[in-house]
Amino acid sequence: MKATQIVLADRPKGIPTADVFRFEEIELPNLKDGEVLVQPTYISVDPYMRGRMNDMESYSPPFQLNVPIQGRVVGKVTDSKSDKLKVGDIVIGTLPWATKSVQSASSLEKIDASLVPASYYLGILGTPGLTAYFGLMDIGKPKAGETVVISGAAGAVGMVVGQIAKIQGCRVVGLAGSDEKVNLLKDQFGYDEVINYKTIGRGLFEAIQTYCPNKVDIYFDNVGAEISDMIMMNINFRARVIICGQIALYNTPQITRGLRFLPMVLTRSALIKGFIVHDYKDQFPEGMQQLTTWIKEGKLHFKETIIHGFDKLPEAFLGLFAGHNVGKMLVEVE
Amino acid sequence: MKATQIVLADRPKGIPTADVFRFEEIELPNLKDGEVLVQPTYISVDPYMRGRMNDMESYSPPFQLNVPIQGRVVGKVTDSKSDKLKVGDIVIGTLPWATKSVQSASSLEKIDASLVPASYYLGILGTPGLTAYFGLMDIGKPKAGETVVISGAAGAVGMVVGQIAKIQGCRVVGLAGSDEKVNLLKDQFGYDEVINYKTIGRGLFEAIQTYCPNKVDIYFDNVGAEISDMIMMNINFRARVIICGQIALYNTPQITRGLRFLPMVLTRSALIKGFIVHDYKDQFPEGMQQLTTWIKEGKLHFKETIIHGFDKLPEAFLGLFAGHNVGKMLVEVE
Numbered sequence: 001m002k003a004t005q006i007v008l009a010d011r012p013k014g015i016p017t018a019d020v021f022r023f024e025e026i027e028l029p030n031l032k033d034g035e036v037l038v039q040p041t042y043i044s045v046d047p048y049m050r051g052r053m054n055d056m057e058s059y060s061p062p063f064q065l066n067v068p069i070q071g072r073v074v075g076k077v078t079d080s081k082s083d084k085l086k087v088g089d090i091v092i093g094t095l096p097w098a099t100k101s102v103q104s105a106s107s108l109e110k111i112d113a114s115l116v117p118a119s120y121y122l123g124i125l126g127t128p129g130l131t132a133y134f135g136l137m138d139i140g141k142p143k144a145g146e147t148v149v150i151s152g153a154a155g156a157v158g159m160v161v162g163q164i165a166k167i168q169g170c171r172v173v174g175l176a177g178s179d180e181k182v183n184l185l186k187d188q189f190g191y192d193e194v195i196n197y198k199t200i201g202r203g204l205f206e207a208i209q210t211y212c213p214n215k216v217d218i219y220f221d222n223v224g225a226e227i228s229d230m231i232m233m234n235i236n237f238r239a240r241v242i243i244c245g246q247i248a249l250y251n252t253p254q255i256t257r258g259l260r261f262l263p264m265v266l267t268r269s270a271l272i273k274g275f276i277v278h279d280y281k282d283q284f285p286e287g288m289q290q291l292t293t294w295i296k297e298g299k300l301h302f303k304e305t306i307i308h309g310f311d312k313l314p315e316a317f318l319g320l321f322a323g324h325n326v327g328k329m330l331v332e333v334e
Numbered sequence: 335m336k337a338t339q340i341v342l343a344d345r346p347k348g349i350p351t352a353d354v355f356r357f358e359e360i361e362l363p364n365l366k367d368g369e370v371l372v373q374p375t376y377i378s379v380d381p382y383m384r385g386r387m388n389d390m391e392s393y394s395p396p397f398q399l400n401v402p403i404q405g406r407v408v409g410k411v412t413d414s415k416s417d418k419l420k421v422g423d424i425v426i427g428t429l430p431w432a433t434k435s436v437q438s439a440s441s442l443e444k445i446d447a448s449l450v451p452a453s454y455y456l457g458i459l460g461t462p463g464l465t466a467y468f469g470l471m472d473i474g475k476p477k478a479g480e481t482v483v484i485s486g487a488a489g490a491v492g493m494v495v496g497q498i499a500k501i502q503g504c505r506v507v508g509l510a511g512s513d514e515k516v517n518l519l520k521d522q523f524g525y526d527e528v529i530n531y532k533t534i535g536r537g538l539f540e541a542i543q544t545y546c547p548n549k550v551d552i553y554f555d556n557v558g559a560e561i562s563d564m565i566m567m568n569i570n571f572r573a574r575v576i577i578c579g580q581i582a583l584y585n586t587p588q589i590t591r592g593l594r595f596l597p598m599v600l601t602r603s604a605l606i607k608g609f610i611v612h613d614y615k616d617q618f619p620e621g622m623q624q625l626t627t628w629i630k631e632g633k634l635h636f637k638e639t640i641i642h643g644f645d646k647l648p649e650a651f652l653g654l655f656a657g658h659n660v661g662k663m664l665v666e667v668e
Contacts, residue, residue, distance in 0.1 A: 051601065056601075057601075058601040059571070059601060059602075059603060221596070224594070224596050224597065225594065228596060233589070237393070243596050243599050243600045244600075245600070246596055246597045246600055249594065249596075249597050250597075255567070255593050255594060256593075256594050257591045257592060257593060257594060258591060258592070258594045259589050259590075259591060260558070260559065260583065260589060260590050260591060260592045262555070262558050262562060262577050262580055262583075262606075263558065263580045263583050263584075265577050265606060265607075265608040266577045266578075266579070266580055266608045266609070267385065267390075267391075267392040267393060267608070268393075268608060269393055269608045269609070269610045269613070270607075270608045271605070271606070271607050271608070272596075272599060272605070272606040272607075273599075273604075273605050273606075274599040274600045274601070274602060274603045274604045274605070275600070275603070276603045279603070
């Protein structure tokens, strides 16, 4: 049986272009005992994947050249030689970017798509949602009345962080890159204030001062660079800063320079923590249960940007760095 | 009774000069019940005092203009109207920079100068020693075999951090500003390697790579600026960074620019914490007991740079920023 896969053809320098990906036709092996054939329904594209395209050690190992890109996928079982999974089951796993693949059933998890859309397992009930939940709750430890600032506030993680912070009784100020996103977060996601960092330009520092009159108690950073510089200069005593992403710097191979904020960290007795959600793996069931409860109670909402067609995967991925997504960016395969 | 005091005459811009201080003759009030007359023996000068000279909120409030500088003092009681303290007692407290002062006995603590020199209560058994102990042990959580890097390694705090790290079985690499300090730390304080950051110049990054072949697990920062930039670029996974001081930046009124290291904090899942020793106030007795034990066991040593004469206080303070001290900088009053 034939399938199409997408391999990393070259390591990007700076902003990746479509030619770092190569589509290949492959012949799939026959199923062995314990294996299933999986056909993706939704394939997740995530900013952290940019880091894996570099040949540099990080918390996840680099993608190998000429090997399929791997990522989170929701798919359905279309053939099975396993007792664990049967044809028609909806599963999630870390799979190659391929139109079909043969997987060991034990590497897949069956999901219940009756409560929430199956795609939510790649978003609000997947890595982004759990990242938001554990990053904010365990490192941020929000208290009612505190001010929480979120960069990348309309992204898959940021959108959830802001809503959880509101549930905790915090003042929530977001930063996003378009008026459409600003309005969405204010009108539908309960953000107290949202700053369009693109149009505000050099007024960002004053805007943060205005919108955070009691300074910034928690900064949930998905973006880095100039935005973080301005927020770090406005942190409160005992501020907690969660470094969850640095998307503004992922495509900059050289190390750039920014404001030296360590004196603020010292005088404000602040905490900065680089965040890796997999440190919380043992608590994922608890996190998913809490997120599911909030969704059922109508306290937590989600948005997805769904691009259609397997061949659009590179375009969807590249769109993350141009801010094309509102909420979770996904590719729907059929 | 007359005394001489030193007040803050002006807020320094940049590097302080002698004219920010003014000496004043004052008439002391008579002792009231519960009060004692204290004559300083040792007056502590500390880098953090530079921050208090700015009119800026921090963990300790700014010094007021035309009011005596306050700091830690070891002195003796020369007159008493208190049951708690008698003439001849050796005490420690936060006192004005003055040749004599009237103090409430309850604001002073009697110290035992039979075990260690009385001056040690301003150094290894005082704020610097406790800062080293709690900063390294509670935030750093050193494990045997880990690499600990210390900037300002020959200062009152750094010198103690390095020795405690050695007691914990760590590899210890220091940075100091003269060959005399480098040799002292290697020969008498057990540092594995010490870098003279002044002579090494642009070779600092490579020197850290060479001396920290397994990268930096704990960075105890007393200095900030370029030195920290280079060390942050060499942190290991799950590194802990204790921001204890930023002396290189204290005299720079504007915010300077340096390397953006947050992507390293993210990919290495690192922790950065601004450190304030007074958060550990309840545990000070435990800390002092541990430090005293190590001193008695001969595992912990200390150095002081003692300047003689009350009138030399401004000079001693200013000398901190020129690196004139090895270990604790003190003024001995008589």
